[in-house]
Amino acid sequence: MLREGIELDGDSIDLNGLTDPACTKIEGIPHSEALLRFANAFMGDDKKALQETREILAKEMGVEAMVDAVGVASNFQRMDRIADGTGIPSDEPIALMQEDLAKMLGTDQYISAGNTKPISWLKRMLLKIIVIPQLKKVIKEKSNQ
Amino acid sequence: MGQIDYSNADYAIRSDFAEGHNRYWKRLAAPGNWLSGAERVAVAKEVRAANACGLCTQRKAALSPYQVDGTHDSASDLSDTIVEVIHRVITDPGRLTKTWFDGIMQQGLSVEQYVEVLGTMVNILSIDEFCRALDIPLNTLPEPEAGEPSRYRPANISEDGEGAWVPILANVVDSGPESDLWDGRTGYVIRALSLVPDEVRYMLDLLEVHYIDNRQIWNVTGSPRGTLSRRQMEIVAARVSALNGCFY
Numbered sequence: 001m002l003r004e005g006i007e008l009d010g011d012s013i014d015l016n017g018l019t020d021p022a023c024t025k026i027e028g029i030p031h032s033e034a035l036l037r038f039a040n041a042f043m044g045d046d047k048k049a050l051q052e053t054r055e056i057l058a059k060e061m062g063v064e065a066m067v068d069a070v071g072v073a074s075n076f077q078r079m080d081r082i083a084d085g086t087g088i089p090s091d092e093p094i095a096l097m098q099e100d101l102a103k104m105l106g107t108d109q110y111i112s113a114g115n116t117k118p119i120s121w122l123k124r125m126l127l128k129i130i131v132i133p134q135l136k137k138v139i140k141e142k143s144n145q
Numbered sequence: 146m147g148q149i150d151y152s153n154a155d156y157a158i159r160s161d162f163a164e165g166h167n168r169y170w171k172r173l174a175a176p177g178n179w180l181s182g183a184e185r186v187a188v189a190k191e192v193r194a195a196n197a198c199g200l201c202t203q204r205k206a207a208l209s210p211y212q213v214d215g216t217h218d219s220a221s222d223l224s225d226t227i228v229e230v231i232h233r234v235i236t237d238p239g240r241l242t243k244t245w246f247d248g249i250m251q252q253g254l255s256v257e258q259y260v261e262v263l264g265t266m267v268n269i270l271s272i273d274e275f276c277r278a279l280d281i282p283l284n285t286l287p288e289p290e291a292g293e294p295s296r297y298r299p300a301n302i303s304e305d306g307e308g309a310w311v312p313i314l315a316n317v318v319d320s321g322p323e324s325d326l327w328d329g330r331t332g333y334v335i336r337a338l339s340l341v342p343d344e345v346r347y348m349l350d351l352l353e354v355h356y357i358d359n360r361q362i363w364n365v366t367g368s369p370r371g372t373l374s375r376r377q378m379e380i381v382a383a384r385v386s387a388l389n390g391c392f393y
Contacts, residue, residue, distance in 0.1 A: 005365035019387030083393035087310030
C-alpha cells in the first residue's frame, strides 16, 4: 500500500532498504529516521534503546504521533502472526503489483513467501488486463474521498 | 477486575486505546466458540510465558527449530499441543510451515480450536506489546466467566482454505450472520480467522484502534488521524513485518 500511495501522490521514493534494519532512513518520507529507529528498537530487547527512540519520536512528531506509531507496531506483531499462523497466500493482484518490490527487498526469500504459489501466465494476463486496473481505480477513488 | 486505564501513563494516550482494550478483555474472559473462558484466559497467560521459555529461546537460536527437543516452560494447564502452538507462534512466527501445522492437527487439536487459540493469542500480544512499548505495566488478566463454548461454525466456508492452511469464509459474504464482517471483497488476512467469525470481529475492532478502520484500508494517501501519514504508518508496519520475517 505504501508504493500505491506514493504513486497516487505523483511522487517517486526509493524504497530500497525498507526491510533492512541497517537502513534507518527513507528519503522523501518525513521523520522516517525516527520512525525506523523506533521500529527497530520496538522489535529488539534493549529497553534503553526503546525508551530513547520513543523520546526522539515524541520530540520530533509529538506524543500523539509516537503513541500512534506504537499502535501500528503492536498491530503488526498481531497481523504478521495471523498471516504466518494460518499460512495464507498473498492476494494475487497485490502479489503481482508488488512482485518487483518483493524481489528488490528480498522478502520473496522469506519462508512465509512459500505460502504464495506462482501465478500462471494466463492468470497474470487476466490480472494485469482486468483485475489490477480495477483495483487501482478503487484505490484512487477511496483515496480521493 | 479493574478497568484498563491508561490515564496515569507517562504519555497522553488517546482514550479509544483503553476503550478497545477493555472491550477485548471482556471478550477474553467470556466463553468463546471453541474455548471456555478459563481456556481463553489461560492462552493469555501462556502468551506471557512464551518469551521467557528456555526451549523457545534455544529453538529461536537454532538453525532449525526442529533440531531442538524439550518441554516448554508452561504457565497454564493447557494441553502440550496448545502450548506448542502459542509458544511457536509468539516466539518464532517467521519459520512456521505447513508441515508444522499438519503435525499440530495430527495431535488432536481441531482446526476450529486452532483458529480461536491463534486469534486469542495475537490480540493479547498486540495489547501487551502496546503496553511494553510505552513502559506501561501489563494489564491484569480478567477472571474467566463460566459457561460452555458455543461451538458455532459458519456456513459458506471454503474447506480447502483457498490456499490457506485453515478453512476460511468465501470472499463475498453478503447475507447471513457473517455479512457484517466486511463489505464486498477483502484480503486473505481479514478472512484468515473467519472459521471463527467472532475472532474476525475482535480483530477488526482492535485494528481500528491500533491502525486503521478496515473500510478505509484502500485509502492509501492522507493521514487517518492527523498524526502519522499513511506512508509513515506503512514504513513502521513494513519494518516490523520484515523483522518478523512475514511476507504477507
